[in-house]
Amino acid sequence: MTALGSDPAPEPADGSWTGAARRLLERRLPLNHLLPSRQPFFVGSWVYVFGVVAITALIWVVGSGVVLAFFGPGWWHVSSIGRFVNSIHFWAVQLLFFFVVLHLWGQYFMASWRDGRAKTWLVGVVVFVAALVTGFTGYISQQNLDAQWIAINAKDGINATGAGAFFNVLDFGQMYGIHVMLLPIIVTTLVVLHVLQVRLRGVVRPIEEPAVAAGRKPPEAGA
Amino acid sequence: MDAPATYVQFAFIVISVPNLLVIVGMVVVFILALLAPFPGHRVIDPDDDDRPR
Amino acid sequence: MSRPQDDQEVYYRGIPTIPYDLLKELLIAFVVSGVVIIALALALSSPDAPPLTIQAWAQADPVDFVTTATSELAGTSFSSAYGPPYTDGSDSIQAIGPIAPQAWAGNAVHLDTAKDFVLGPLATAAVGNTDLASALTTYGSADDPTRQGWLDAYTTALADATAQNGAVAVAPGNYGPVPVLMANLLGVARSGGLDGLLLASGQFYATNYTGPLLFMGDGGYLAGLAEDQHLLGSQWGMMNETGSYPGQEWLWLYSMWYQLPPYNTAPNADLLVVLTMFVLTLLLALVPYIPILRDIPRWVPIHRLIWRNYYRWRRAHPESASN
Incomplete structure (x- = not known):
């Protein structure tokens, strides 16, 4: 993105970091994108x-x-x-x-990463992986037979990567702390980011629709 | 529910009936979501103007 | 870069919009999912098979307990020989050629199964028990070949051991003090004392179960309970739950590799599976950039169903999307 000064800002820059942050947020995430009351009509499934x-x-x-x-x-x-x-x-x-998983299937078959939405997909996959780890540490925190066996059974896979030296699945205190504190914060933050990414750009247009409006190139990943 | 689950086998795949139910449920819900009409959305009338009602 | 509101206006130009209440949808979804969740919770509760204690193990299967404890003392158990991150052994180190992250990470726990699982707890239990104290002294002052002879002979005898009134009986032989040590360890275990002693770390609070879990994992009894509940890795156990509950179905792919060659016979199966899953996860994350993977949705006409209204409208308004 370009420097702040070169953008048409709603108010003149005054050199304040706080003001610059506000203007950046207003520009990047206007409220009518965050909480829109209308959607393109194809959002009907x-x-x-x-x-x-x-x-x-x-x-x-x-x-x-x-x-x-x-x-x-x-x-x-x-x-x-x-x-x-x-x-x-x-x-x-x-x-x-x-x-x-249904959301993942749906977004895959809509190829929702098109038109500059690849990072949204990427963050979604990271959310999924973080949720898997949260589930795993939760199952280990159950304090029952299932938890005992999962810890014993899973340790070899984690040890094989070397991570067992600092991520000890047999240490209830460590797993419980990670499960109830660290991972919920990570998952929730990533989900908020994911939703903001979706709202920032809006939903993707249907496939094979030549998005030629305003000279946009045909849908490609990345951008 | 505390009694051990029943397991079914297809070739090398061994799966508990509860897990199978969940996975079949996912496929069913996905197909239903594809086919079921979405409430509040009428089919666009080709003769209509470009704002659907 | 242009302002995003301009972006969206340009991006959706020519496409009709409809009222869509996202927050109302969120609230309805919250209530409906809550009703489903609470109904399932009320009707089906949740799984909670009680944990195995060392005490329950020693009471239910004393021979398995003593056999395991003897292997811990002899340094021949799975855990003793495991290697990083628990011990100085090397049996469970997995590598792919020169790539051996498990060995690189090193021994973080510094477990000594003979001392931590057997001799240490027995030393605590020996207070006021002269027979045990003298057996520990005898064992401690013997030279290595002598100890090895006792342990080998006792281990061999345990194969035909029987449980009699909560004690383990073996054929007579030259086992030195080992039977006294094991009888006392079994007694402490059956009383519940060993559950506490294995957690004693010199600190008051205990949250780390590495010791007792490894000890129980070395025996056959816990694995038997797990096998009954279809929890073993070779049974797709990663996906399964105790009782008749759904488990972690989302681990199906991870679990699957363990059932298939070459993974199911490879000595470094865990490392191979983790690496395979890492590569597959990376592929999933990078789908938007990978030809074929990103093109499949174009070829599979599922999107035609999802957006059927849109395509019908487009046929009627061929000009509107290319204004």
Whole structure:
């Protein structure tokens, strides 16, 4: 992007970093893109709903996870309310991956990375990988037979890469801390970034539509 | 639900019935999403003007 | 670069728009997914097969416990010989030619299975137990060949051992103090004391289960429980869950390689699978840049279904998209 001074800014630059940051955000992410009330008419398929449902499942995952984290890792094994909250966490995770994968299929067959949206796709894949690691550390944090065996079974794959020297799946404290603190922050931040990327550019136009308006080149990745 | 799951085998693939149900469910939901009409979206009338109603 | 609002105006020029309430859609989706999740939680609960303790293991299968403990003392167990990041061994180091990240990362845990799993806990348990204290002294003062002779003989005898009233009986032989050590370790384990002793680290708080998990993993009992629940790697276990619950279906591809040659017989299978998945994940991330992969959606007419309204409209308005 060009330097701030060369852009038509809504107000004159005053040398303030804060002002420059505000102008950058206003220019890059105007509110009518963040919260549009109209969409191109081709946005009319259930396939567009998968991503929204995945986000709502994530909200349920995080919400139930906050309750589980608050009462501590042993609570849900001995409390019926705790077991219910854990069940919400468990099924919300199932729903999350169910719709994340459907979203991935849908976006793939729409080739949604076209017309300068490759980075959106890339961040989406990173979200998926981060969610896998979050799920994995969550399964290890369960404190039950499943957790014991998953840790024992998974250690060899992680050790083979050398990561076992600093990422010890047999260390409950380390896995639990990473699961309840670090990874939720990473996943949530990346999802917010992903949504901002989508809103910034808007949804991609249908395939084989010569996007010749204003001399745009035919759809290609990257840009 | 605490009783061990039933497993089915196709060649080298061994999968539990609950996992199979989830995966079949995903395929079914995907196909339904492709085919089901989206509420609030009428089919564009070719004779209509360029703003659909 | 131009302003994004101009970009969008240009990008969508000529395409009609419709009202679309994203926040309302989000709220409806939140409520509907919540209803589904809560209904599933109420109807089906969630899996929670109780964890195995050292105590439960020693009570349920004393012979397996003593056999495992003897291999820890002899330094012949899977964990003793494992290598980085747990021990100085090398049995489980995986490499592809000269590429050996596991060896490069080194031994981070510095586990000594004889001391950490057997002799250390027994030394604590020997307070007020003269038989055990004297057996530990005898074992400690013996030279290596003598110890090795006892351990080899006892290990051989354990193959035909039987459990009798919670104790392990073997044929008479020259085992030195080893049977006393093992009988005491078994006793401490059956009482539940070993669960605590294996976690004792010199610190008050315990959150690191590397020791007890490796110890249990070296035995056959935990693996048997896991096999019953289809959790072994060779059973696609990575995807499976205890009970009749769905598991981590999203690991199907990762799990699949372990069932197929050459992975399922390779000594460095884990490293090969991780590398394969790394390359495949990279391919997925870079789909927008990879010819063929990025062209498949054009060839498969699924988009024709998704955007069927649009294509119908385009046929009626051939001029509107190229204004």
